[in-house]
Amino acid sequence: MTRGERSTRVRSFDRSIVEGPIGRAVWKLAWPTMLQNVIGGLQGLVDHAMVGHFVGYAGNAAIGVSWQIFLVVQVFIGSLFTGMGVLVARFAGRNERETVNRVVFQAFLTAALLSLGILAPLGYFLAPALLDLVNAAPAVQADALPYIRTMFLFSFGMMVFFMLGGALRSAGDARTPLRLGIWLTVLNLVLSVILIRGLGPIPAFGTLGAAMGTVIASGIVTLAAAWSLFGGRWVIHIHRGFDWRPDPAIIRQLFRFGLPTGIQGVAMNIGGVILLGFIGSLANSAEAQAAYSVGYTQLFSLVTWTSVGIMGATAAVAGQNLGAGRPERSVAGVRVASWMGIAVAVGIGLIFLLAPGLLLRVFGMDDPVVAPLAVELLAFLSVSGIFVSVALAYNGALQGTGDTRGALYISLISQLALPLLLCWGIQETVGLEARHIWLAILLGHVTRCMLGMIRFRRGHWRGIEVRIG
Numbered sequence: 365m366t367r368g369e370r371s372t373r374v375r376s377f378d379r380s381i382v383e384g385p386i387g388r389a390v391w392k393l394a395w396p397t398m399l400q401n402v403i404g405g406l407q408g409l410v411d412h413a414m415v416g417h418f419v420g421y422a423g424n425a426a427i428g429v430s431w432q433i434f435l436v437v438q439v440f441i442g443s444l445f446t447g448m449g450v451l452v453a454r455f456a457g458r459n460e461r462e463t464v465n466r467v468v469f470q471a472f473l474t475a476a477l478l479s480l481g482i483l484a485p486l487g488y489f490l491a492p493a494l495l496d497l498v499n500a501a502p503a504v505q506a507d508a509l510p511y512i513r514t515m516f517l518f519s520f521g522m523m524v525f526f527m528l529g530g531a532l533r534s535a536g537d538a539r540t541p542l543r544l545g546i547w548l549t550v551l552n553l554v555l556s557v558i559l560i561r562g563l564g565p566i567p568a569f570g571t572l573g574a575a576m577g578t579v580i581a582s583g584i585v586t587l588a589a590a591w592s593l594f595g596g597r598w599v600i601h602i603h604r605g606f607d608w609r610p611d612p613a614i615i616r617q618l619f620r621f622g623l624p625t626g627i628q629g630v631a632m633n634i635g636g637v638i639l640l641g642f643i644g645s646l647a648n649s650a651e652a653q654a655a656y657s658v659g660y661t662q663l664f665s666l667v668t669w670t671s672v673g674i675m676g677a678t679a680a681v682a683g684q685n686l687g688a689g690r691p692e693r694s695v696a697g698v699r700v701a702s703w704m705g706i707a708v709a710v711g712i713g714l715i716f717l718l719a720p721g722l723l724l725r726v727f728g729m730d731d732p733v734v735a736p737l738a739v740e741l742l743a744f745l746s747v748s749g750i751f752v753s754v755a756l757a758y759n760g761a762l763q764g765t766g767d768t769r770g771a772l773y774i775s776l777i778s779q780l781a782l783p784l785l786l787c788w789g790i791q792e793t794v795g796l797e798a799r800h801i802w803l804a805i806l807l808g809h810v811t812r813c814m815l816g817m818i819r820f821r822r823g824h825w826r827g828i829e830v831r832i833g
């Protein structure tokens with residue numbers, strides 16, 4: 365085989381996603397994404413564990429609060445990548461290679477403008493007010509402010525990394541994002557160990573060091589990925605023959621499908637921020653915030669990492685098969701993905717129930733007030749994980765086929781209205797306690813699962829068309 369033949373073969377779409385056994389197609393995309401999310405999540409676990417040991421639980425709370433705020437804005441810009449994923453999957457299913465390349469390039473241009481021109485300056489100046497909004501304790505704010513400002517200012521590399529991963533997966537290549545994710549995690553871990561605790565002449569930056577490691581690592585990996593993207597080594601190729609100007613037709617479609625996902629993400633994270641406000645109103649607010657940060661944002665990620673991987677695989681399979689004119693394979697794909705998610709969630713839930721103390725000690729969570737709150741939360745999450753896994757599989761199918769509005773409506777009801785109204789009602793009547801907030805989280809996940817299944821089975825997504833000029 366000549367060099368040119370190898371190059372052409374590497375850049376071909378994987379047609380087994382729309383032609384082969386559906387279970388194999390889902391698994392082919394799911395396992396690399398699940399593994400990437402687990403490996404990538406290790407950096408967050410290491411950051412929390414090191415900060416917990418070298419700074420204390422206030423540092424854990426600072427990272428958790430900062431991420432909750434940061435994600436509200438980042439998810440909105442990242443919604444463009446969902447719109448991109450809808451277009452890439454649909455056109456990859458049709459085997460329209462050059463259209464896929466154009467979509468990815470336009471998504472990159474739009475994300476660059478929003479990230480560098482809007483997110484960085486506004487995030488830096490509004491950070492103090494945002495921390496006040498979530499009732500972060502003074503000790504938590506002291507660590508959180510430099511952390512969140514660093515994340516806002518230097519988030520572009522991270523966003524490009526997520527954009528490229530989403531584009532490649534939607535085009536049927538989940539292994540390249542896995543390789544990039546491994547390099548990112550290794551580099552991030554090394555930098556975090558050095559910058560959080562210090563090494564030789566490098567001072568200990570504490571909580572700020574965790575943010576520095578994240579943005580430096582993502583910037584380096586993004587530069588390396590750009591070399592492959594422009595060099596024609598991937599299934600997606602940005603080349604000199606492009607029209608480098610913004611394409612309004614494509615950008616409109618990015619917002620058409622992405623904007624509902626952006627509103628969905630913002631609503632869910634605003635709900636999380638308001639939930640943090642309820643936690644901040646408790647008598648032992650700092651301890652409860654630390655339990656929430658470790659239990660929900662970190663340990664529960666063992667479920668969400670894998671479930672989000674399954675969601676991405678389901679979106680690609682459903683979108684490509686709908687583009688290829690085979691919607692029944694989209695239906696079969698989400699069923700297979702749901703059972704994969706349930707199997708993982710049950711296993712992790714048993715660990716939450718049987719060994720919560722062991723998990724919490726990894727983060728230095730031995731405070732006599734914090735530990736019982738975290739154990740109680742893990743008990744609720746052991747059940748919640750099952751419903752989250754199924755909900756995300758159906759959410760992926762809805763988004764991948766272009767029904768992003770349906771996913772938005774479901775999230776507004778289940779992740780915003782229901783849990784927050786429940787917390788407010790209990791607070792105004794019998795008095796709010798931590799266990800009431802944990803229960804509200806569980807009921808929100810159950811509702812999201814049920815509504816997602818109903819929406820997908822109604823089949824509105826079958827008639828959604830994707831066209832660009």
